[in-house]
Amino acid sequence: MDAECIFQKRLERRHDELRWLYMELYGNDSMFAELCDNLRLFYLERNEALRVLDSERETDQGWYKKNDMLGMMFYIDNFAGNMKGVESRLDYIQQCNVNYIHLMPFLDTPKDRSDGGYAVADFRKVQEQLGSMEDLDSLTAACHRKGINVCMDFVMNHTSEEHEWAKKARQGDGEYMSRYFFFDNAHEPSMYERTVPQVFPTTAPGNFTWLPDAGHYVMTTFYPYQWDLNYQNPRVFNEMMYNFLYLANRGIDIIRIDAVPYIWKEINTSCRNLPKVHTIVRMMRIISEIVCPGILLLGEVVMEPEKVTPYFGTLEKPECHMLYNVTTMATTWHTVATRNVKLLKRQLDIVNSLPKDYVFLNYLRCHDDIGWGLDYNSLMKEGVKERLHKQYLNDYFQGYTGDSNSRGELYNADPITGDARFCGTTASMCGIEKAGFEQNDQAMEKAIRLDVMLHAYMFMQSGIPVLYSGDEIGQVNDYTYKENPHKAADSRYIHRGAMKWELAENISNPDTVEGKIFHSLAQLENIRKREKAFVSNADTWTIDTWEPSVLCIGRYYEGEKIIGLFNFSEFDKTAWINEADGEYLELISETEMKPIAVNIPAYSFYYLKKK
Numbered sequence: 001m002d003a004e005c006i007f008q009k010r011l012e013r014r015h016d017e018l019r020w021l022y023m024e025l026y027g028n029d030s031m032f033a034e035l036c037d038n039l040r041l042f043y044l045e046r047n048e049a050l051r052v053l054d055s056e057r058e059t060d061q062g063w064y065k066k067n068d069m070l071g072m073m074f075y076i077d078n079f080a081g082n083m084k085g086v087e088s089r090l091d092y093i094q095q096c097n098v099n100y101i102h103l104m105p106f107l108d109t110p111k112d113r114s115d116g117g118y119a120v121a122d123f124r125k126v127q128e129q130l131g132s133m134e135d136l137d138s139l140t141a142a143c144h145r146k147g148i149n150v151c152m153d154f155v156m157n158h159t160s161e162e163h164e165w166a167k168k169a170r171q172g173d174g175e176y177m178s179r180y181f182f183f184d185n186a187h188e189p190s191m192y193e194r195t196v197p198q199v200f201p202t203t204a205p206g207n208f209t210w211l212p213d214a215g216h217y218v219m220t221t222f223y224p225y226q227w228d229l230n231y232q233n234p235r236v237f238n239e240m241m242y243n244f245l246y247l248a249n250r251g252i253d254i255i256r257i258d259a260v261p262y263i264w265k266e267i268n269t270s271c272r273n274l275p276k277v278h279t280i281v282r283m284m285r286i287i288s289e290i291v292c293p294g295i296l297l298l299g300e301v302v303m304e305p306e307k308v309t310p311y312f313g314t315l316e317k318p319e320c321h322m323l324y325n326v327t328t329m330a331t332t333w334h335t336v337a338t339r340n341v342k343l344l345k346r347q348l349d350i351v352n353s354l355p356k357d358y359v360f361l362n363y364l365r366c367h368d369d370i371g372w373g374l375d376y377n378s379l380m381k382e383g384v385k386e387r388l389h390k391q392y393l394n395d396y397f398q399g400y401t402g403d404s405n406s407r408g409e410l411y412n413a414d415p416i417t418g419d420a421r422f423c424g425t426t427a428s429m430c431g432i433e434k435a436g437f438e439q440n441d442q443a444m445e446k447a448i449r450l451d452v453m454l455h456a457y458m459f460m461q462s463g464i465p466v467l468y469s470g471d472e473i474g475q476v477n478d479y480t481y482k483e484n485p486h487k488a489a490d491s492r493y494i495h496r497g498a499m500k501w502e503l504a505e506n507i508s509n510p511d512t513v514e515g516k517i518f519h520s521l522a523q524l525e526n527i528r529k530r531e532k533a534f535v536s537n538a539d540t541w542t543i544d545t546w547e548p549s550v551l552c553i554g555r556y557y558e559g560e561k562i563i564g565l566f567n568f569s570e571f572d573k574t575a576w577i578n579e580a581d582g583e584y585l586e587l588i589s590e591t592e593m594k595p596i597a598v599n600i601p602a603y604s605f606y607y608l609k610k611k
Contacts, residue, residue, distance in 0.1 A: 072096060072467045073101070094148070107155075108126065116496075119158070119159075158226040160225060195268055259300060301323055325362050362461045362463045364468075407434055409422075411491045426451060444513065448520075456605045467521075470499055473513075532560055545575040547574060584608040
């Protein structure tokens with residue numbers, strides 16, 4: 001079947017719903033016709049290798065739910081200098097068992113007003129120091145030859161004030177002003193401010209910025225240099241979809257939609273999670289299924305799992321393929337600090353009760369800070385107060401209290417509310433930085449055990465695990481950001497340090513920190529790939545251990561059962577479980593072990609498989 005026929009069949013199958021949704025939002029026939037014409041052009045521009053991949057993935061729609069998926073995220077410059085450098089490091093990425101890389105924002109952005117790349121000035125240009133679109137084409141093609149998927153961020157809520165549209169809007173061009181939220185007086189902005197929460201109340205208060213040269217206010221939910229796009233204007237939707245498809249045609253496999261809940265704005269609302277956001281995401285899903293069905297949509301929705309699920313859509317009308325499991329990540333570190341798994345167990349029970357078709361991305365650390373958005377209603381029943389607990393967590397991970405070995409820094413601390421978020425690498429939060437500084441071998445062994453145990457637990461969760469680059473070698477905090485005037489005010493750069501390739505050379509030496517962590521993670525990764533109970537849609541549940549510090553997770557798929565036991569305490573503990581349904585093999589040590597009253601050393605874990 002030729003390309004034109006394939007496109008027309010896909011369009012015919014989805015045309016009516018797409019038109020209905022589009023007309024519901026915009027009621028504009030000519031703009032819809034223009035959109036469909038451009039979908040055809042973008043499909044015809046898609047190269048043959050990508051079309052073949054599309055066809056394979058249409059046939060095997062659960063390709064990303066298998067137990068061999070492992071992600072790694074990194075900034076291109078920190079990891080390897082530029083895109084050519086990343087291409088030269090693909091063998092190392094394969095050595096890490098990684099088959100999905102998330103390239104942190106790399107599109108053109110003003111150097112001193114970039115928000116880490118999330119203020120895009122040109123959606124079709126790579127930052128010059130990182131390479132070019134041709135380099136991106138080369139990198140994605142090289143990745144595909146090695147079976148590696150590529151993810152990128154699509155920042156569709158806003159543009160940089162340096163974007164071509166913003167520059168024309170600032171000059172008073174009404175056509176471009178209508179692509180943003182411009183107001184010539186404070187009346188409407190003040191009405192929005194009554195109901196719209198602030199994202200950065202200390203560093204970027206308010207949701208509007210006054211532009212003296214333009215004589216207007218413009219909506220800026222995040223930072224003053226990031227202007228919110230007005231998706232009530234069909235021209236904005238169409239043009240952003242053309243950018244989306246242009247990037248998809250560069251060989252991108254997974255598009256991470258940044259700040260999804262913020263996309264649609266209406267006065268007298270919170271401008272968060274409005275119903276029409278779902279209309280837009282559903283249209284994006286349909287458009288991708290028509291033009292590039294090999295693409296996955298990853299939604300960045302920072303809420304607890306049971307509240308993010310609407311962004312998966314329904315089985316009949318799906319939206320995002322994957323979402324982040326943010327709350328479980330924060331609850332994991334709460335568990336490290338309290339040595340109490342009760343809240344984490346409850347969180348996992350909620351995730352495990354959701355439909356198995358839902359795929360979450362699980363991680364210990366990422367490029368961002370940790371916000372302590374825990375289930376305080378449950379904690380309150382235990383007598384834990386929100387403000388005091390947040391204070392304890394931040395003190396603990398700075399190394400001030402609770403017998404902590406962690407190191408890190410606060411982010412966006414609010415002296416009035418006492419609220420703050422936390423920054424640090426996995427290794428530093430586990431005590432590897434402190435132990436290394438003090439040259440304490442015993443403390444280092446314990447810190448490494450905690451680090452590896454947390455990864456083993458993450459691999460046991462339902463979904464796809466993602467590493468942050470450097471975690472595979474135990475890379476610690478990088479304090480040199482304070483010497484850079486463009487970064488010094490943003491403590492998130494403490495965990496965005498450059499990859500230490502000289503340390504990565506130690507991975508084959510089992511006597512080094514890097515070698516111990518790398519070897520341990522490789523062992524876990526190989527077990528996960530080998531054992532089918534780790535597939536994303538396996539039955540997953542928690543088991544009571546009657547020991548506050550020990551978490552137990554069960555997984556079952558097609559007759560195979562695995563139990564994971566994880567000790568979050570620095571002391572040896574006993575898991576009072578009684579799984580007396582047969583003989584079990586511990587997969588790390590390859591020794592027989594009965595899952596009955598199991599003794600677990602400090603910060604250790606077991607993977608038990610029923611024989």
